Amino acid sequence: MDNVTDLDGKLLIAMPGMGDPRFEKAVILMCAHSDEGAMGLIVNKPTTDLSFASLLEQLSIPRAPAGRDIRVHFGGPVERGRGFVLHSADYEGGPATMQIAGRFGMTATLDILEALAQGGGPSQALLALGYAGWGPGQLESEIRANGWLVGDAPESLVFSRDDAGKWAGALKGLGIDPLTLSASAGRA
Numbered sequence: 001m002d003n004v005t006d007l008d009g010k011l012l013i014a015m016p017g018m019g020d021p022r023f024e025k026a027v028i029l030m031c032a033h034s035d036e037g038a039m040g041l042i043v044n045k046p047t048t049d050l051s052f053a054s055l056l057e058q059l060s061i062p063r064a065p066a067g068r069d070i071r072v073h074f075g076g077p078v079e080r081g082r083g084f085v086l087h088s089a090d091y092e093g094g095p096a097t098m099q100i101a102g103r104f105g106m107t108a109t110l111d112i113l114e115a116l117a118q119g120g121g122p123s124q125a126l127l128a129l130g131y132a133g134w135g136p137g138q139l140e141s142e143i144r145a146n147g148w149l150v151g152d153a154p155e156s157l158v159f160s161r162d163d164a165g166k167w168a169g170a171l172k173g174l175g176i177d178p179l180t181l182s183a184s185a186g187r188a
Contacts, residue, residue: 007033007139009101011157012040013149013170016181022077025167028132029086029153031100038139041075041086041106041128043158044166052127055083056117059110066119071161075128084128085112088155091122103155124159149174 012028028040052070056063085107093107115121142148151174157166168178
């Protein structure tokens with residue numbers, strides 16, 4: 001994979017000056033990374049036009065009084081009409097659940113939405129509409145061009161309700177002060 005290690009379960013942290021506004025200050029949990037390409041979910045860009053309750057209503061999924069209310073995020077620009085529940089590893093949805101580095105799961109079936117609507121399901125979850133995807137070698141090139149930093153993905157950051165603070169928090173996890181990052185290279 002061209003000197004870039006396996007990124008499953010890692011965070012991609014957008015560098016300033018990314019160039020693509022969809023990824024400005026994005027924090028992406030990498031779900032799959034191989035020679036065939038890569039796929040991840042943006043975990044710090046909540047949607048403003050769709051709540052979990054209204055999504056359940058659109059899908060005709062009844063919600064119990066004890067039903068959960070998880071946050072809905074813009075997961076990325078690919079297949080924006082498709083939903084993915086990123087969750088803690090304590091939920092097993094059978095073959096429909098993709099295990100991510102033994103610490104996270106991703107399930108894209110109605111079963112998990114129904115479980116959450118009834119108050120069950122995983123202990124931690126967020127719903128992402130769409131995903132971020134890269135073709136073979138594309139992500140590795142973007143990392144080499146300093147478009148992304150790679151860091152560990154603590155559950156406390158991924159599932160934090162402080163979406164606005166996740167980018168700075170991910171950088172601080174690497175020992176980087178966000179104020180010291182520049183969008184352009186300097187000259188001495």
